[in-house]
Amino acid sequence: AHTAKFDFNGVVSTRAITSVAPQVGGQILFVSEKFQPGAAVPKGELLFEIDPADFELSLERSKSEIAAAESDLALLEAEATLALTDWNELFPDEPISDLAARRPQIAAAKARLDGARASLKTAELSLTRTRVFAPEDGTVRSASLSHGQVVAPNQVVGQLNPLGATEITVSLSPTEVQLLSPLVGRQVAFDGGGKPSGVAVRVDGELDQRTRLVQVYIKPDDPKSLRIGQTVTVSVYD
Numbered sequence: 051a052h053t054a055k056f057d058f059n060g061v062v063s064t065r066a067i068t069s070v071a072p073q074v075g076g077q078i079l080f081v082s083e084k085f086q087p088g089a090a091v092p093k094g095e096l097l098f099e100i101d102p103a104d105f106e107l108s109l110e111r112s113k114s115e116i117a118a119a120e121s122d123l124a125l126l127e128a129e130a131t132l133a134l135t136d137w138n139e140l141f142p143d144e145p146i147s148d149l150a151a152r153r154p155q156i157a158a159a160k161a162r163l164d165g166a167r168a169s170l171k172t173a174e175l176s177l178t179r180t181r182v183f184a185p186e187d188g189t190v191r192s193a194s195l196s197h198g199q200v201v202a203p204n205q206v207v208g209q210l211n212p213l214g215a216t217e218i219t220v221s222l223s224p225t226e227v228q229l230l231s232p233l234v235g236r237q238v239a240f241d242g243g244g245k246p247s248g249v250a251v252r253v254d255g256e257l258d259q260r261t262r263l264v265q266v267y268i269k270p271d272d273p274k275s276l277r278i279g280q281t282v283t284v285s286v287y288d
Contacts, residue, residue, distance in 0.1 A: 056226070056285070064211045071207060072203065076102075077200050078100060084097075084190070087190050097208075099181050112169045122162070123159040126155050127156060130156060186213070187212070187214070188210040188212040217251070217267050217269055219268075220267075221261060221265060235249065237249050238268055248271055251269045253265075
C-alpha cells in the first residue's frame with residue numbers, strides 16, 4: 051500500500067478586509083496601543099474613543115424634552131377631564147366634540163412625547179458609538195489615528211485582516227483538479243507537517259484567463275500562525 055503525496059505552492063491571503071470607521075464624529079481622546087499595523091486585536095478590544103461631551107449634552111437635552119412633553123400631555127388631559135365635566139353639566143344629552151374634549155391637542159402632545167423618546171434613544175445610541183471596538187479577531191492592516199485628531203462620521207481610520215477570513219490559495223491545473231477530486235472537504239498539511247492543518251473549502255468554477263489554472267481555497271486550522279502574503283507548501287495526500 052502506498053499513499054501518494056502531492057506538494058503545491060500556496061499563498062496566504064484574506065477574502066475580506068474590515069474597514070474601521072466611527073459612526074459619529076468628534077475629537078479623539080484615546081487610541082489603544084494595539085491599534086497599530088501588525089498588532090493582533092481580539093474581538094471586543096477597545097480601539098479608540100471619541101470625546102463624548104457633545105453626546106452627553108444631547109442626551110440631557112432629550113431627557114428635558116421628554117419631561118416637558120410629559121408635562122404638556124398631563125396638563126391637556128387634566129383640561130380635557132374638566133371640559134368633559136363642564137360639558138356634561140351644560141349639555142347632558144349631547145356628545146362632546148373632539149375639539150372641546152381636547153382630543154386633537156392630546157394626540158399632538160402624545161406625538162411630541164413619542165418624538166422626544168425617539169430622540170432620547172438616538173442620543174443614547176450615539177453616545178455608545180463614541181467607543182469603537184474591534185468587531186472580530188484580527189490583525190491591524192493599517193491605522194491612521196492619533197490623540198487629539200478630529201474625525202468625521204464614517205471616516206475610515208484603519209483596516210483589519212479578520213482571522214476568520216484568512217485562507218490559502220493554491221493554483222492547480224485542470225488535470226490535477228480531476229486527479230484529486232473531490233477537493234472540497236479534503237484535508238491538507240502545510241510546510242511538510244505530517245498532520246492535517248487545513249481543509250479545502252472552495253474551488254473556482256472557471257479557469258484563470260491568464261494562467262489557465264484553477265484556484266483552490268484552503269481554510270487553515272490555525273490562522274494565527276500565518277501572515278498575509280506568506281508562501282507555504284501545501285501537501286495533499288491521496
